[in-house]
Amino acid sequence: MPKTPNRRSILGAALAVPAAAAAGNLIAATPAAAAGIVADAWTDLVLEPGVTAQAGATPQVRLITIADTTFLQARGAITCNLAADAKVATMPAGLKPTWYVRAATPRNNSQGINACRFEVNTAGSVSVYGANAGNPITWVQFDSVQTIWR
Template identity: 90%
Template sequence: MSQSFNRRSILGAALAMPAAAAAGNLIAATPAAAAGVVAGAWTDLVLEPGITAQAGATPQVRLITIADTTFLQARGAITCSLAADTKIATLPAGFTPPTWYVRAATPRNNSQGINACRFEINTAGSVSIYGANSGNPITWVQFDAIQVIWR
């Protein structure tokens, strides 16, 4: 029994050393802004007629660059009545459209066991939602889960 206890002590000490070193590195780390993270301002999407921002959740986007890779982040939510794939918004003025389609899955109302839809921005800057049909309409979409590489 003594031998097993000693092995556990040695193993525990060996595993604790890298954790202690990592914690020291995290404490000494510089803030994100100093480490190459650049976050743009949140900007409202330009919504299409019939698409409404949920109260307190205006749909917005921003670009954030981390280590020379730029991502699009979105937040907010809409109320709608979509029975087909539909353009819901346009990127804000001054927002350069992507060079290729940008797509992400995002939450929607749960209907017939389907609770996600496709969010897409095309090369013209149009924002569309895919996955609705007359038998399974989309009544709301939430954007907080969207973070994709921006091209």
């Protein structure tokens, strides 16, 4: 009786063809800049009194456009002592959204809460929400902020 191929070898052969085609497409792909990605330079946020940049982590923002959609990206971290929702910074000149921009971002872990809301209003004020007297925010990291800019 002739030997028939097992299912594993048939599946392996079937998957090899699309994988080879995909690899060829990746090799021929254009660089990011040619594919419609435009990233502005990082610009420092203007911090409010009592809010300081963590060493080596100056809070900054930039706009990045991918396929005709513009995003706000942030990086850096602040040290603060917030017992209520508060303005922590102002956007650089010329960067004001047409509507509220919001994202969740890490903060000090207190009572099991380790995230807060990062928000930019139409005046360019950057605020942090989620602090209260029993659960103060002592630091916030902005590296996770990437949200659609309106």
